[in-house]
Amino acid sequence: MAKQEDFSVLIVGAGPSGLLLALLLARKGINVKVIERSSEYDKQPRASFYSYPATYEFKRAGILDDVKAKSFFADGVSWRQIDHSLVAQIRTDDAPEDMKNISLPLDELLPLIGSHLDKQPTAEILWSHTVTALGQDDTQAWVYVETPNSNQRLSATYLVGCDGGGSKIRRELFGSNFPGRTWDEQIVATNVYLPDLKNHVPPDWTSSNFMVSRDHFPMIAQISNDGLTRVTYGEDGGLSYDEMRARQPEKYKAFVPGKPEPSDYKLINFSPYKIHQRLAEHLRVGRVLLAADAAHLCNPFGGMGLTGGFADVGGLYDCLYGIYSGQADDSILDKYSEIRRQKYLDIIDPISSGNLRRLWDPKAIEENDDFIKNVKRAQTDKEFANEMQQGVKAVMYDFTQHYNKA
Template sequence: MALDQVRGLGDAVRAAPRPVRPCRRTHSGTRVRQELPVSTPPVIVAGGGPVGLATAFGLARAGVPEVLVIDRDTSVGTSPRAMVYLFPVLEGFDRLGLLDDLKAEAVRGPGVTFLDHETGEHFPQLVDTLEGVVAHPYALHIGQDQVSEILLRRLADFPGVQVRYGTELSGLAQDDDGVSVHLRTTAGEETVRAGWLVGADGAHSTVRRSLGLGFEGFTWPDRFISTNLRYDFTAHGLPIASWRIDQVYGAVIALINDSGLWRFTFREAGDLPDEGLEQRIHEHYATALPGGGDYELVQFAPYRIHQRAATTFRAGRVLLAGDAAHLTNPIGALGLTTGFLDSFVLSEALAAVVTGRADETVLDAYAHARRQVFLDLVSPRATQTKRLVFDTPPGPAKEAALAHLRHLSSDPDARREDQLTMRAMATPSLLGSASGR
């Protein structure tokens, strides 16, 4: 099995294949209604991950009568990916009525602490400075697979939403009136017609490629190894969210849930083979885990990391969101954060177009605004943070960066101002930017 499928101690952890998964079901997976017939939905969402599901939820909640979500995987992915969500995302989930569901399963975090591995100095960047300034002055730690499961449960409230896993988009064609989407399943092939298509189908987006869109940017020469493990980091003085600065031992370390499961992400050379990765993880742990001691490696996965954006986020009746539209390295929790912020504004705008409350030009506004946010704010910030944590050698540049962190740690006003810059990553409602029909 290829290592791009997440492995837990060498074994695949994905659920056994199943051709169709209804969206209305209990948390345990018990079916509570039969699959809906495929009709002509106003919107098809390609991608049954968190961004696609959040988009479907936002559309349904805003009055779109039918939404079809498709995903070629047979179930929600469980690979160790995004897990921390900051106040702009929490505000969006609050507007959708989903925040309480997340809080019920998440660990509440106080912010992140930078650690200089060489000196042991801590630079806490706590978000208590946002008390009374933003509605949710904290972070939530919860795996993106759990977020997807919550969204699936809540989508069951909307009988017009159908979620079909094990359904691959193999091609598309569009005209002035809609999009024809060609689907492939184990039962055969079919073509489904819709008014609009949202491509939220990830970094290797079939939707984006079918449109012939460029994916401009670069790929980092190294790659990240994301691991989930059980180890008592707090016993060795680490807070529940840390970014450790070092060219060799740089790492992202964060508590995932109350069961004692932690995320530990480090980097290695991008040209190393997949073979032997598990052994290299254990070898890295031997010197990288603070204090040594026993641990349990639960899951791991290697990821190439990129800074890329599609040349446009709209092509006719097709729109892109999340990793299909843009990719960033995950340092700073800005990858899925940006995808959710896409979803919140896109679902509102597209629902208004579908229901006749806004002109299609609002979708051009979406495509422009979200691409500029990524290029001007998200990618530069994530790039700067990645270079600080993993790539900065000892010397004047590192000392200047640490001095800045030291200043933010000791000056609550400066820290608040820095943290509030994230608000600009959330695009306000665009409905005022298009005339009603």
């Protein structure tokens, strides 16, 4: 086992999972380097909503107050037919603050975590460093890295792939084998200012609203305090970027309240995404680990992606800190792989798949959907509503229970 002063972790990817893991470890005095191929934080419209498993880790990383200060607190979520009539709704106005979903677009969250990481003496982010290969032996793992000026070999006690859905670390371990499936549909995520929206929404509108339609399956949500709105919707799998870009104004007219013309809004981002449900065969191979999107993917309806990713990060932090501090041996990392995979199979995959399919059949959502039946029950039964809200905690797992008893 490495002595504490020799213990170090290399993390590939300065996305949300890599940065948060680095911050958690660095706050314990662990030497950590984050290797990032880009020269700046990602600005794509991706994660924005975070539930309890994320805010729990923000608290442990010492950033929760700063995150809250910038965040928008969601007042609830609704499921609606495409004409905006209400099917069911969860209101969170009265929920305890730690159980409310908060929204902070990723392009604001990343520099926030990064600013805390920059203050840690044992942490460093290496920008414009692209990992091209890896290796390991009994004592170390290493990566080969290309920078604009040089090629390098960097090594550490452990290496963690937080390098996203196309993970180079995962491909080095398993080739193209990433079991699961890709949906026939694709989605388009837009960020937009719609100043007139509030004049057209029904009175029971909540900050997040899903709509049921096989053609569009839209989601409209306020994501920041200045009124920035995320409009996400479905598209045919075979369309090109240019075709989808050309169809965007008609799409908005089909489901955004008030049927706005392009002159009625300011489009900030437009990003199509292929969507997948996939899980790596192992999240540990020797000294190399996978977390978050590098380990598993799901469609983004319901915000399970990074919720599961941050739960990985919190678990892996406890495992690595346990080894560093002598409270665990490295077999705890096999537990990490086994349990985080099971959480994906039991919770993240079925729930996120259900969240998407629920938006496809206007009749089924009214008549046969057990989840919607529960939401309706929660509308009048406070205790049951509380139980439902706590349900998201099931994605978490406390690995300190596997620390050595002595």
